[in-house]
Amino acid sequence: MMECKQYRAALLADPAATTADMRAHAAACPACAQFTRRIEAFEARLTRAMRLPLPVPPAARPSRPTVARRRHWVAIAASLIGAAGASALLWLAVPRSSLADDVVIHMAGEPDAWRRTPIAVPPAALDAVMQDAHMRLSATAAGFVSYASSCAFRGHQVPHLVVQDASGPVTVMVLVHEAARSADNFDEQGYRGEILPVPGHGAIAVLTRNQNLDAAALDRIALQLRAAIRWTN
């Protein structure tokens, strides 16, 4: 049986990586359970503090082209006319960056999120991530959330969650700033997913690497998450 000292030291070293032994100890020891709640609250603040405010990058600021810049573009366009045929073909062949593309690319940069884990994100940490985007998540309605991070996406901070479904981990991104008119399924680079509109609040993207998870199951998870979100603004 784990001792209180061992438990607390392990919790302070890595609050997100609790083991079965640790959970059993916390369940049997009220003092350590109380200690855990304090550490979880501190960890939520620490997570928020780590996300230092950053200035808006120049690329994200809208700008109107000046006369000089327009002339510059006219000159470039004129010089490119000779190569227009081949270039146009090449340009047409390159796919545009769609919302689904960007979600897939974002996921490629977050390999940690795909870990299958039995440990749920502490409620305080989950609240902190959701609060950053002015929303709350009903943990019971959402299911088992094993990962929560406030991520930069298309110039905004958005909640990035992983829900452990019976079929495996499913990623959810709440995209308040994106517009989606209707539900859209995609299958790209080994990822299958759905973009589901949220009337008045952008869209939800649901993504999995599990090729056995069909569109109906993805839709069920997306609807479940949409219903679990409470908007606070």
Add this chain to the structure above:
Amino acid sequence: MEADLTMRTRVGENEKRARFQALCESLRPDLLRFALWLSRDRSLAEDVVQEALLRAWKAQDSLQDDRALKPWFLTIIRREYARTFERKRLPTVDLDALVASEEPALAGGDDPDLAELRLAIYQLPEEYREPLVLQVLMGFTTAEIGAQLGLSTAAVLTRLFRARCRLRALCGEDVSQDPEDDGV
């Protein structure tokens, strides 16, 4: 036939580069935060991240696995920061001056506790601050932090434990029930 193949190759390269660029853009905010926590200096952090992005862009063909991009960037940033620090012999940032100037990096928005906590993080020695930032901000496991910093997992756990204990004490948290530090 040959022209068709050339065009397909170009399209493939363009797609790959666009994808790499988007990946870099999505990582940039947290890389900048990591550099800020390391250097405590916004302009130095921006220079170091810019240099890291430039190096990554030049060397993108050598990167086979997207999952390796984040640790790869961090390694470049850490080296670049160490190199810049050595080259310029930068003065140590005075934390009191940092607070007095209301450095935006400490701003806590509508939560004054956040500014206090951020200052406490800056006060941690680098050997504790860096693994904590890697864990909390970058989402690295202790094994990954160990690989990044050249430490054993046990040594990383000790540093993380000490980092949180010191941080809690600096923030005036009740630490009476924290275990004593005898090498976790």
